[in-house]
Amino acid sequence: MHLAFYDLKQHRGRFIATVFGVGLLFTIVLAMNGLYRGNIYEGLALINATNPDLWVVERYRGGPFNEQSTVPEFYHYSVKAIPGVEKASPFIYYTVERPIAGKSRHFSIIGYDVFGGLGGPQKIFAGRNIEHAHYEMVAHPKLGVHVGDRVPLGLHTYTVVGLTKEAISSDGEALVYLSLPDAQEVLYQRDDEEIRNQRERLLRTLSGQSYLSPNQADKLLAPLQSDTHIINAVLVRLKPGTNRAEVGRMIDKWLYLSAYSTEDELQLMLKGRLASMAKQLLLFRTLLLIISVVIVSLVVYTFTMEKIRSIAVMKLIGAPDRVIVRMVMEQSLLLTIGAFLFGLILIQNTYQMFPRTILRIPGDDLLTFGFNGWHSREYFRALARIENPACHGPGWMMEILRIEGLTKVFGSGRLEVRALQDINLSVSKGELVALLGPSGSGKTTLLLCISLILVPTAGKVVFGG
Secondary structure, three states: OHHHHHHHHHOHHHHHHHHHHHHHHHHHHHHHHHHHHHHHHHHHHHHHHHOOOEEEEOOOOOOOOOOOOOEEOOHHHHHHOOOOEEEEEEEEEEEEEEEEOOEEEEEEEEEEOOOOOOOOOOOOOEEOOOOOOOOEEEEOHHHOOOOOOEEEEOOEEEEEEEEOOOOOOOOOOEEEEEEHHHHHHHHHOOOHHHHHHHHHHHHHHHHOOOOOOHHHHHHHHHHHOOOOOEEOEEEEEEOOOOOHHHHHHHHHHHOOOEEEOHHHHHHHHHHOOOHHHHHHHHHHHHHHHHHHHHHHHHHHHHHHHOOHHHHHHHHHOOOOHHHHHHHHHHHHHHHHHHHHHHHHHHHHHHHHHOOOOOOOOHHHHHHHHHHHHHHHHHHHHHHHHHHOHHHHOOOOOOEEEEEEEEEEEEOOHHHOEEEEEEEEEEEEOOOOOOOOOOOOOOHHHHHHHHOOOOOOOEEEEEEOO
16 A cells, blocks of 8 residues: 555645546535435425325315315315214415515415314424414425514514424425415415405496396305315325225215325325426436546546556566556545545535535445446556556567577687576567666677577577567
8 A cells, every 4th residue: 555655645736636526526426316316305205294194185186286286175074074084184285486584485385274283394493383373384494584583475474483394395495384274365365455456347347247236246246256265185184993095985986086195195296296307317317427437437547557657667677466456456446435535525514505405315325436436447457458468459469579498608618608598588569578687697698699699509589480
């Protein structure tokens, strides 16, 4: 490891810059992983948090989240009368955009029966739950409000009595809980001027009918006013031991409504409203993961090939192959781990700044790191080009020089000097060979014999076969 550290120390600036750049790439990949998970979590969070035994909605509708559903409020009494039903609560859900604290905010409103009904917030981390029938609200912190704040909605001002992080709207925006009458008023009730204008328009229309007297027209005004007692669903809790499917069939048959379990609602959202976005984010996530692998592999390959001269020198001085392989692998490992840790720390400290939920799962982080480990193939390919001449294409391994039993003797008798004794050598095309040895060991004599300046005493020198 000390050899890898020493080499990196010599190129410290470039290594740090590379770790920084690759780390930013890892940050983007991890953020996309979290965005994909967060999109699904946001879409299903409210359903999971509410979690009644049955969701009763308008016939053949996938409401109240995946599709709009409209049901008269009094229907919850009919649902409560079905055998096996313990509790039936009216529920309304819709999205609005209103000025909050001087800024235009997009959020969703939930209206429920605050006196023991289903559908309200279960976990309050600040303040309390709604206790009065009117003008109190519980909100998600994403709305930018605090306990005690007063928020104008529609014709009235509401006091924030509690904060909850239990759920979020299906589009990732904040949730606001109101009592059912308040939620209906915010959605349907118009201001006094609009009510007067609508009344006058209806009265003019009715008065224009020849078969209606002024008194009759005036009496018809009230029934023609829009009804605000409308809900999106009835939430049902069943008695212990009750067959949920059987109750659903009775509701479908007797009340002409559709009943879904929580699991059914989750599947409706996954296959409906969330399907396209989930597929698109999954595609981006996969592409980013592949791109990160390619880039990391190219960086490691470039790092390795830039050291080819240094590696060649190490081989010339007799460094074992395992030392060279270990040095390259250790540097690659340090680069990958360093960049991944940088990206992990960066996303850990910034994910809450994203407008949408970034849901990080340890398994996704490990998958990203493990998948990028595939670039080890590039290490071995780079090393193979150094270690294995066959990787250089056709003709690379062709032998261009062969020496067999080469011997060179100077003088004779007592003055005989054997400069070379039974030398064997083979050199392939493109191969780099160095002669090492102390002075007088025969290096120059061997080169002179190979170049045929000197005639060998014995043996042969073969060029190109």
